Amino acid sequence: MPAELILTVAVQGILTGLVYGLMALGLSVIFGVVRVVNFAHGEMMTIASYAAIVAFGAWNIDPLVSMIPIAVLLFAMGYAMQAALINPFINRPEHSQFILLAAVAIIMVNGLLMIFGPDARNVLVDYALDSIEVGPLLIDKVRVITAVLALAITAGLFAFFKLSRIGKAIRACADNHMGALVVGLNVKRLYALTFGIGSAIVGAAGAMMTLLIDTTPNVGPVFTLQAFVIVIIGGLGSMPGALLGGVLIGLTEAMAGLFFAPSAKTMFGVAILILVLLFRPQGLLGRKA
Amino acid sequence: MSIKLTRRQFAASAAGAALVAGSAPFNIVKAQTGKLKIGSIHPRSGFQAQLGIACQRGIDLAPRVLQQLGIAADVEIMNADTESNVDVARARAEKLINDGANVLIGAFDSGQSAAIAQVAEQKGVPYIINVAAAPQITEQGYKFVFRNFPTAPMLVGDGLNLMKGVFEKSGITPKTAVFMHVNDTFGQSMAGAIKAMAPRFNLPFQITETISYDPQAKDLSVEIAKAKATGADLLMPVTRLNDAILMIREMVKQRWEPKIVMSPGAPGFYEGQFYKTLGKFSNYLLTNVPWYNPRSSMTQKLLDEFTKTYKGELFELNVGFSFEAVMVAVMAHNAAKSTAGAALADAIRKTNIADHVMAGGPLQFDAKGQNVNIKSVTLQNLDQRPKVVLPLDIAEDNLTLPLPSWQKRT
Numbered sequence: 001m002p003a004e005l006i007l008t009v010a011v012q013g014i015l016t017g018l019v020y021g022l023m024a025l026g027l028s029v030i031f032g033v034v035r036v037v038n039f040a041h042g043e044m045m046t047i048a049s050y051a052a053i054v055a056f057g058a059w060n061i062d063p064l065v066s067m068i069p070i071a072v073l074l075f076a077m078g079y080a081m082q083a084a085l086i087n088p089f090i091n092r093p094e095h096s097q098f099i100l101l102a103a104v105a106i107i108m109v110n111g112l113l114m115i116f117g118p119d120a121r122n123v124l125v126d127y128a129l130d131s132i133e134v135g136p137l138l139i140d141k142v143r144v145i146t147a148v149l150a151l152a153i154t155a156g157l158f159a160f161f162k163l164s165r166i167g168k169a170i171r172a173c174a175d176n177h178m179g180a181l182v183v184g185l186n187v188k189r190l191y192a193l194t195f196g197i198g199s200a201i202v203g204a205a206g207a208m209m210t211l212l213i214d215t216t217p218n219v220g221p222v223f224t225l226q227a228f229v230i231v232i233i234g235g236l237g238s239m240p241g242a243l244l245g246g247v248l249i250g251l252t253e254a255m256a257g258l259f260f261a262p263s264a265k266t267m268f269g270v271a272i273l274i275l276v277l278l279f280r281p282q283g284l285l286g287r288k289a
Numbered sequence: 290m291s292i293k294l295t296r297r298q299f300a301a302s303a304a305g306a307a308l309v310a311g312s313a314p315f316n317i318v319k320a321q322t323g324k325l326k327i328g329s330i331h332p333r334s335g336f337q338a339q340l341g342i343a344c345q346r347g348i349d350l351a352p353r354v355l356q357q358l359g360i361a362a363d364v365e366i367m368n369a370d371t372e373s374n375v376d377v378a379r380a381r382a383e384k385l386i387n388d389g390a391n392v393l394i395g396a397f398d399s400g401q402s403a404a405i406a407q408v409a410e411q412k413g414v415p416y417i418i419n420v421a422a423a424p425q426i427t428e429q430g431y432k433f434v435f436r437n438f439p440t441a442p443m444l445v446g447d448g449l450n451l452m453k454g455v456f457e458k459s460g461i462t463p464k465t466a467v468f469m470h471v472n473d474t475f476g477q478s479m480a481g482a483i484k485a486m487a488p489r490f491n492l493p494f495q496i497t498e499t500i501s502y503d504p505q506a507k508d509l510s511v512e513i514a515k516a517k518a519t520g521a522d523l524l525m526p527v528t529r530l531n532d533a534i535l536m537i538r539e540m541v542k543q544r545w546e547p548k549i550v551m552s553p554g555a556p557g558f559y560e561g562q563f564y565k566t567l568g569k570f571s572n573y574l575l576t577n578v579p580w581y582n583p584r585s586s587m588t589q590k591l592l593d594e595f596t597k598t599y600k601g602e603l604f605e606l607n608v609g610f611s612f613e614a615v616m617v618a619v620m621a622h623n624a625a626k627s628t629a630g631a632a633l634a635d636a637i638r639k640t641n642i643a644d645h646v647m648a649g650g651p652l653q654f655d656a657k658g659q660n661v662n663i664k665s666v667t668l669q670n671l672d673q674r675p676k677v678v679l680p681l682d683i684a685e686d687n688l689t690l691p692l693p694s695w696q697k698r699t
Contacts, residue, residue: 005518012510073600118338120531122566129541140542213507257511263472265500
């Protein structure tokens with residue numbers, strides 16, 4: 001097998017993995033602080049994708065631009081969801097939270113089906129089919145842009161949690177819920193803020209995703225599952241873990257597709273998940289409970 | 290425990306029972322000669338939704354067009370969505386039958402159609418398959434299952450024959466080929482048929498690589514990189530719609546330009562959504578596929594009605610075969626003068642319609658319930674719509690090969 005083919009596929013896998021990582025980051029952030037797994041994660045991302053498609057169709061706005069207002073919109077949506085819907089369920093058993101968010105996900109999918117129908121929609125910007133030549137390699141331009149943005153957003157988020165006062169307060173809530181209450185932090189507000197931030201990331205990822213794949217209402221549950229697999233591999237609640245998990249899945253699937261049957265490539269991603277659950281249940285970069 | 294019954298109560302009960310028993314046969318007769326209830330069952334949501342909706346359009350138009358053609362169509366269409374899922378298809382088929390459907394029509398997908406066929410056969414309700422190619426469906430000895438669509442070996446046989454015609458007409462003879470197929474029931478049937486039949490057709494090329502992929506794949510970059518590395522002259526894809534779009538998009542990105550891209554008989558390249566999404570990149574691709582006969586007067590009538598009703602949508606084979614399925618059911622109903630399953634199945638078995646929509650011979654079913662008279666054509670995407678280029682007697686345009694460079698297209 002030619003070396004340039006292996007290299008091309010590896011680079012594509014890593015770039016795709018970075019976008020996967022961004023997709024899963026929101027889920028990880030929310031779980032890390034609020035301790036609720038957002039089972040409507042993929043569906044929220046699909047809403048963001050449709051928002052980007054509408055913005056492009058109606059006003060010809062590039063998704064890389066519309067991702068900013070969409071992230072703000074999703075922030076508001078996430079904040080409202082946490083404040084109004086999820087906060088009352090915070091102390092309830094996990095299965096109640098699961099049912100609540102699964103119901104929200106079903107409503108979202110069916111709402112999108114009612115509004116947009118089942119047809120696949122996409123955004124075809126001028127550079128959608130461009131490639132960058134690097135020596136003998138041809139690399140998809142859109143993947144490069146989205147991967148760089150994924151890295152930038154992750155770095156920005158990391159800086160926010162490390163350096164800002166609100167970020168530190170959110171981390172305090174995550175580290176010691178009782179302690180945060182004792183020192184007078186408004187934990188419920190911080191939870192809503194965290195859910196909003198996680199949703200904003202999902203919004204940005206959803207807008208970017210329209211450049212890579214076609215969107216249908218039914219793609220939401222697939223994203224949710226994939227994000228869930230990635231954060232479990234990387235470690236629930238770990239931001240670098242989400243990115244690492246994404247890259248690992250992207251690279252593994254790409255290589256499995258190249259060296260084995262492409263139709264079986266998702267099997268290898270799931271195999272990694274099983275291995276992680278067996279030998280490092282807290283995830284690659286996760287902390288032990 | 291004993292129940293005491295007075296003489297008056299006994300007389301009233303007996304009279305009631307007699308009334309019910311007496312009227313029951315009339316009810317049955319009424320049910321069997323009344324309106325024909327057609328259960329239309331297709332994937333109208335999920336990853337095959339666009340294709341199921343295209344089939345539904347053919348079903349919905351049929352009663353009106355048949356009336357205009359002078360064929361009495363006393364029908365009620367009952368709709369069900371398989372959600373692109375085999376188990377849901379089975380459950381919906383049972384529900385349609387329980388709700389009174391006299392005939393089932395569907396289901397675009399081979400796996401879903403096979404599940405529906407089992408239910409229809411168990412319940413003794415005729416099932417007319419409009420689109421589904423897995424050969425095993427009509428090899429089970431079913432008495433109530435009919436298919437007005439070619440099997441995978443028929444598709445492949447016609448497709449390989451037409452390939453030779455394309456090579457001859459264009460003067461381009463590929464030496465190597467890559468076969469890429471979606472890994473579902475249909476894709477596997479086609480792969481099996483190609484493997485078994487290709488040696489018999491004395492084809493000038495060798496299949497150097499076979500690549501299968503997930504039907505719900507969101508990315509085909511690895512698959513295309515692998516195919517490109519073979520340097521093959523010909524790409525033979527067996528796709529659905531979404532993966533066909535992904536495939537061509539990825540070929541453009543990776544600048545892979547084989548001389549010919551020709552599907553041996555699969556959906557994807559000729560669907561409306563394909564043209565809308567890919568624009569200029571949809572042109573020049575070839576598909577050997579059963580298609581409507583553009584010269585048939587019935588096709589023209591259906592096409593006129595379709596264009597009026599679904600402005601901007603593409604009239605294609607899913608619409609045509611679905612229309613024909615309703616036509617078969619309606620004509621069988623008119624002939625049998627009954628809605629009873631056995632009578633309808635007998636009438637469908639005797640179907641013989643010379644003038645119809647799809648290309649090929651008369652619409653008839655063999656002992657297995659298979660229409661063996663359907664013929665494929667070669668379509669080429671030109672001006673962002675499918676045009677018949679072979680056989681020459683019904684050709685709408687000239688064949689254009691080799692595939693022009695992606696970068697030089699305007």
